[in-house]
Amino acid sequence: MTKAPNIVLGVTGSIAAYKALDLVGRLRKKGCRVTVIMTGNACKLVGPASFEALSGNPVARELFPDSKPQNIEHISLAQLADVLAIVPASANFIAKAAAGIADDLLTTVALAVRAPVLLAPAMNVNMWENRIVRQNVKRLADNGWRMVEPESGRLACGAEGNGRLASLDKIENEILCLLGWKDDYRDIPLIITAGRTEEPWDPVRFISNRSSGRMGMALAEQSARRGAKVTLISGPADVPAPEVFKHITVNTAAQMSQAVLKELPHNRALIMAAAVADYAPKNIASGKIKKNNDDDMTLTLKKNPDIIQLAAGRRKAGTVLVGFALETDNLIANARKKLAAKKLDLIVANPAKTLSSENIQAVIIDQKGNTAKFPPMPKSRLAGLILDRTIKLIGADK
Template sequence: MEQKSILVGVGGGIAAYKSAALCSFLVKRGFDVQVLMTEHATRFIQPLTLQALTKHPVIFDTFAEPNPSEIAHIAVADRALLYVIAPATANLIAKLAHGLADDMVTTTALAATCKTVVAPAMNVHMYDHPAVQHNLGILRERGVIVMDPGEGPLACGYTGKGRMPEPEDITSVIEALLSESRDLLGLRIVITAGPTVEDIDPVRYLSNRSSGKMGYALARQAVARGASVTLVSGPTHLDPVSGAKMVYVRSTEQMLSGVQEAMEDADVLIAAAAPADYRPARVFGQKWKKLDGLPQIELEETPDILATINRSRVHGQTLVGFAAETRDVVSFGKRKLEEKGLDLIVVNDVSQPGAGFDVDTNQVVLLSKSGDVDPLPMMAKSSVADRILTQVKQIRGQRNGERTV
């Protein structure tokens, strides 16, 4: 890639050590990287380390003006094509949300007019605190791209959501945002995500283990690559995707309705959700009590979203499905591909570590209508999303006589 100036703002958290890997990834991809640090960040990683990786002096003193012909925080902001703040601590996020500027990272943020990406990193309870979530919501409303933190063991000893997104995933988002072609610009994509819920009574329901992470990753990457995205989401604990139209549903019937409405003027459906296949034929109006005996629950099939859309789709629309299997993933995937009339299906073995539910990685096989079989290695779901979107673009480009991007 030609030289492009990226600002990397480093906050004062233990995850600051990952900023070295982020800078290394960006430099290797041909970006010109300028690092800004808070004073607290210098307690976790030496500026000299980042200077050696980027070949630029690191700026962390707001009163240090190395070039008397310019104001440092204004000059670097003017030259930047993108500003990524990683790690973004709870304190730093609060400053960004409320316009405080008392260090180089926040002062430059107010001066920057380029796209901004924020990668939160903190203790799980801090991340879940209403004040932090409110501040992140403010940033999203302003158009800031807020990445979801990862889950796993944290430096504080807890295990949960709060890990800084991996440097390679942040790099992938940056590359997509700065892609000169914006290769999906003009494409209208509907994406489904998460589980659906089928009520048994006012307290109990039938559902599954889907977290929605794959569908949300697809939506984020599609937005970053220029597509117009509608995300039809079942119940999840994930943050809204900035730049996407969010449609929240509960049941499979509601998800079908949301998809049908969105597909009226869409080009592509990527059905990454895991809607419930069955629902109670009768929903109890009151909570079933043990004293009433063992309830007899008769099940009936829910609407088949993909089959229904396939029957009503217009010429030129592309359908992509998902199949979560525990054995014979390719053979079952091929059968679903044919039965649903899909152009592409993404299959995986959810019994394999790192490829199942509620994790940030996936290992899938892409099966196309043309017979191509493309097994992907284990990778972050954001990277899997990019591969799927690229495949969709190629499928549409191979068709003659219809609008492609």
């Protein structure tokens, strides 16, 4: 799984400081780690304890903290940040940052950071329209800081005008863009299956396969980050499941089939990345089967339900189906056959050697016969490419 990005969130002494609490929760929901730095004046408006509770991290406040002599706080925070977001940014902070002043923890981190910086100013309309503030804002924007301009409306001081903190939707979106994340799946419900199935033949034994679950988990993680309401239906896997809208765990193909068909009507797409056993033992012994004197032992198998084929037959018009084909021979020809036979919209073909690996060498084929061959790459990266194509198919009647 990809590492969770670190957002360092600077909160300054603006009346809108309390809104940053909500932003912490939103970013964590998207899978980010959040570390909050508060200025002394921000602490007079909102208690650091609330930020600590919501972020799950101590709030950094001091340039010279009493403890932690082993590291230099402002340098480690600057290095930690994948994005530094100042929300809300006071006129005072903006002025100091524009002048290169570094007289507290936040302004010092802002000078030392190499990651992208986002600024969401909030202040009284006269302050916002003051030429000195405009010049300072321009100076920071010219230096590459991303500006989320305040909005017009009723301000805390009672005045009407520009200066109200931009909407959290907008700020969150800009932060995610700086991380290279998209928001194209916002609120789209989709099912992703992941992991392998285990088909028991007595209470202690089962038939399974070598799938690690990495591909399905990466798809679930990334589509959730892109805003999807993910129902993850997973069998056993070697990697942990990401936080998603709904998580259903199963063991057997029959259980997975039941769960998928139940959830299908409420979803816009089904991505079947799970390695489902084609066959299961016909009979499951109620007690452990004992070793006897015979050299051979026969296990009779029966065919499991073909989940994606069943889904293709029952889906509502417009539900997108994405399948995977794991092949040892004739990869592309076999994948094309599967795509047509099961009426899939997209198929991801990959050779068996990538089964439990971190990397995958895949070919993506669509219904029109377009074939995209990719070099070996991390499964997390391929997940992004699959999602880029799936959203286009969903998009037609979004």
